[in-house]
Amino acid sequence: MFRTVLSRAYRVHAVAAAPRTALNSSNTPAFARRLYSDQPKAEGESKSEAQDAPKKxxxxxxxxxxxxxxxxxxxxxxxxxxxxxxxxxxxxxxxxxxxxxxxxxxxxxxxxFAIQNFAKDLLDTVDILELAVKHVPKEHLADKVANKSLVDLYEGVSMTKSNLLRTLERHGVDSFDPLDKPYDPNTTHALYQAPMPGKTPGHVFAVEKRGYTIKGRVLRPAQVGVVLDPNGN
Structure with missing residues (x-):
């Protein structure tokens, strides 16, 4: 029994003195590995781990x-x-x-502008009615008894023209008369020029056909006569 106790004491001493790497071997008894794990680490190992920590x-x-x-x-x-x-x-x-x-x-x-072409075609009819009314002698209209038929015809044509113009106006077609106004090539077409004493050169002195617009756009320019500048300017 004494030999057994002595043998164990020797082995504990040997384990304590053995290098740590040797104690990690699989051949090392379990109690020796536990003894190693309970021992404080060597100073060198502590310093090494302390140095490695900042790097990590x-x-x-x-x-x-x-x-x-x-x-x-x-x-x-x-x-x-x-x-x-x-x-x-x-x-x-x-x-x-x-x-x-x-x-x-x-x-x-x-x-x-869907009716633009249609309205433009109707303007010829309006022109004919205006010519018919324009060329009736005023003196013949004065005697309504003697010239009753002519007066009735005149009034019928005038009413037809007026009604047609109102119809065109309801669809955005308006007439304009540039008489005595400066000639504007964008809205009027000069058919002729003539010197007119007492008239301002470059102004319209005669309107052969009225002009018409549709929604503010020129549908047909007015056909006019323009006062000629005597100096030729």
Missing amino acids: DDTAKSAGADELEKAKKVIAEKDAKIKEIKDAYLRALADAENIRTRSKSEVESTKA
Whole structure:
């Protein structure tokens, strides 16, 4: 029994004196490994671990900084893509609004000028009626008893002309008379020029055919005679 106790004491002493790397071997008894783990670490090992700790912290910080930079880059790319999509969306909205406005304007213009050709054809009829009324001698209209038929015809033609003009006005067709006004080549067509004493040169002194507009646009220019400047200007 004494030998057994002595043998165990020797082995404990041997374990305590053995290098740490040897004690980590799989051949080392379990109680020896437990004894090793309970012992304080050597001063060299403590210093080594203390020196390695800041390095691990620096590595972790560096890795974290890299991840942060990657995240910032991804966010910046996403923001740029969102801005690009938003700009494209706003441009599409503006284009759609322009198309809608232009289409509405074209529809309104088409409706406004749909009767342009038809109204222009009717102006010949108005001209004929005006000529008929214009060439009836005024003295014949004075005696309504003797010239009853002529007076009735005159009044009938005048009423027809007036009613036709009112119909055209309801559809946006208006007449204009440039008599005694400055000659405007945009709205009038000069058929002839003549010197007229007492008249301002460049002004209209005779209107052969009245002018007409539709919705503010010239449908037919007036046909006029213009006062000639005696100096030839």
